[in-house]
Amino acid sequence: MSEGTRAQRMRLPLSTEVMKATAEKYGVCVRPFTMEVGDPDTGELRYVAVPCGSTVESVCAPCAKKAKALRMVQCREGWHLTEEPDFTSAPPTDDQKELMAFRADLVARYREAVETGEEGQADELREEIRGVDDELRQLGMRGRLPSPDLPGKGPKKRSTKRRQDAPNLPRRKVAKTTVGREYAGKFRPSMFVTLTCDTYGRVRDDGTPVDMTTYDYRRAARDAVHFSSLVDRWWQNLRRVVGWDVQYFATVEPQKRAAPHLHTALRGSIPHEVVRQVTEATYHQVWWPNHDQPVYGGEHLPVWDMRSKSFVDPQTRAPLRQWEDAIEDVEEPAHVVTFGRQVHSKGILGGTEEAGRHIGYLTKYLTKSTGEVVEATSARQREHHDRLHAELSITPCSPRCAVWLLYGIQPLGATSRTTPGHCKGRTHRRTTLGLPGRRVLVSRKWSGKTLVDHKADRKAFVRDMLAGVGIEKPEVDTSRLIWRKVDPGDRDAPPRAHLLMRAIAERITWKAEYDRALLAASPPGEPETSATQQAA
Numbered sequence: 001m002s003e004g005t006r007a008q009r010m011r012l013p014l015s016t017e018v019m020k021a022t023a024e025k026y027g028v029c030v031r032p033f034t035m036e037v038g039d040p041d042t043g044e045l046r047y048v049a050v051p052c053g054s055t056v057e058s059v060c061a062p063c064a065k066k067a068k069a070l071r072m073v074q075c076r077e078g079w080h081l082t083e084e085p086d087f088t089s090a091p092p093t094d095d096q097k098e099l100m101a102f103r104a105d106l107v108a109r110y111r112e113a114v115e116t117g118e119e120g121q122a123d124e125l126r127e128e129i130r131g132v133d134d135e136l137r138q139l140g141m142r143g144r145l146p147s148p149d150l151p152g153k154g155p156k157k158r159s160t161k162r163r164q165d166a167p168n169l170p171r172r173k174v175a176k177t178t179v180g181r182e183y184a185g186k187f188r189p190s191m192f193v194t195l196t197c198d199t200y201g202r203v204r205d206d207g208t209p210v211d212m213t214t215y216d217y218r219r220a221a222r223d224a225v226h227f228s229s230l231v232d233r234w235w236q237n238l239r240r241v242v243g244w245d246v247q248y249f250a251t252v253e254p255q256k257r258a259a260p261h262l263h264t265a266l267r268g269s270i271p272h273e274v275v276r277q278v279t280e281a282t283y284h285q286v287w288w289p290n291h292d293q294p295v296y297g298g299e300h301l302p303v304w305d306m307r308s309k310s311f312v313d314p315q316t317r318a319p320l321r322q323w324e325d326a327i328e329d330v331e332e333p334a335h336v337v338t339f340g341r342q343v344h345s346k347g348i349l350g351g352t353e354e355a356g357r358h359i360g361y362l363t364k365y366l367t368k369s370t371g372e373v374v375e376a377t378s379a380r381q382r383e384h385h386d387r388l389h390a391e392l393s394i395t396p397c398s399p400r401c402a403v404w405l406l407y408g409i410q411p412l413g414a415t416s417r418t419t420p421g422h423c424k425g426r427t428h429r430r431t432t433l434g435l436p437g438r439r440v441l442v443s444r445k446w447s448g449k450t451l452v453d454h455k456a457d458r459k460a461f462v463r464d465m466l467a468g469v470g471i472e473k474p475e476v477d478t479s480r481l482i483w484r485k486v487d488p489g490d491r492d493a494p495p496r497a498h499l500l501m502r503a504i505a506e507r508i509t510w511k512a513e514y515d516r517a518l519l520a521a522s523p524p525g526e527p528e529t530s531a532t533q534q535a536a
Helices: 006-010 015-025 061-079 094-115 119-138 217-225 227-242 272-281 323-328 353-362 379-393 402-407 451-467 496-521
Strands: 033-038 045-050 190-197 248-254 260-266 283-286 303-305 310-312 335-348 440-442 482-485
Touching: 015 061, 015 496, 045 496, 061 248, 061 353, 061 440, 061 451, 094 119, 190 217, 190 227, 190 272, 217 227, 217 335, 217 379, 227 248, 227 272, 227 283, 227 335, 248 353, 260 353, 272 335, 335 353, 451 496
Parallel strands: none
Antiparallel strands: 033 045, 033 482, 190 260, 190 335, 248 260, 248 440, 283 335, 303 310
């Protein structure tokens, strides 16, 4: 194929492109990272290609499709669950109790050392406490352990009294049950609900405002930043009203106007009027310092003072207000987030075509980034996104956000490396437009399993299928292996292309073995091969 003009040869596909297309065909990660794996028993050292695990199809299509398929399984298994998932904790072991008693003694000695000013002894005891904590976790304990230091001054408590402009909601004691009500002895429907943000001004069909000068970009930006907190409050209110532990599988996606909205599958049936009332009465108050008008900007920015270890005014050298002091003076919430009027709720029966269609709708955009879901194709859309991004650039996203320096407030954890007005959080990125980092929200008791458990179930299913035709794939114990990520420029590591070709060859072998298992399991004369693509 070397004949032809240079222009014709330039149009031929590159070897890397062919390799990538082949990897995508067989479901192999196209951008794996290399890990060095050492076996301390045998001394063997080898290099393994580990999948990148990306959930975005434009980055790595095979990994994104696998992640989406796993989420669909998780959604399907938990949506119409008929039995309560078992989360009974195992009783504490004798070793755990002995270690906990030893930790309590260490903490008491540590606090005595702190009170008497024995800093060296206190540091040693703190390191020993950290080692005991690691041992407790290795023994299978979960949960957060109390800090050995005495608690400092707590944050100012805010009133939990409902706002006068918010409707009151009935409140019941939340029972531990998570399974919905059964009707006629056999029907146990669940729900699909969609929630949106409030309106910020009239919009056109393409999602752009009719009048950009009157569109409330400030409220749109703040609602996007605090949308996840509003959703958490909605789950809480819903559970209190219905009186049982409602479980959910939800996805957050942008609308055409670039505002976030929520699609959620709820286990169990709830009256539509109750869903509407809870949505109307749910709000979230942001008890932060006022940040309506920036104090600094452009080249007039706070500077870091090495003596005081804090940011100061560039002209007066006066230190900026600390976050704790600014919070103490807050008397009114800086922002209140509410949902919009549009609330869609629908009952769904398990095992129906409609249930499968809604699962597909829930996970439709999980393999796309925010910029790919809401793509600006016109000048008006680009201007709309630019205006929203400009507002997000001066909207603080957390108490540690560097944007607080523009308002004369030193955020928590500020150091000399903090750049005023430049926060690395996802909220301020042009590609996300304020959408939260977690696109999938799943309650703890949804399916009774984690994603790791669902992945293990799929592996066990394939292993059983292969065992049925005499292909044994014993589970390998990798706990003794030592894994190390290869540094860039490591001369001993093989090129990525070599690892990719090896992974493709392994996948072809696995697929052939699985096809044999499917053929053996199918009725004579009716071989089933359509599932090979999903299993691979």
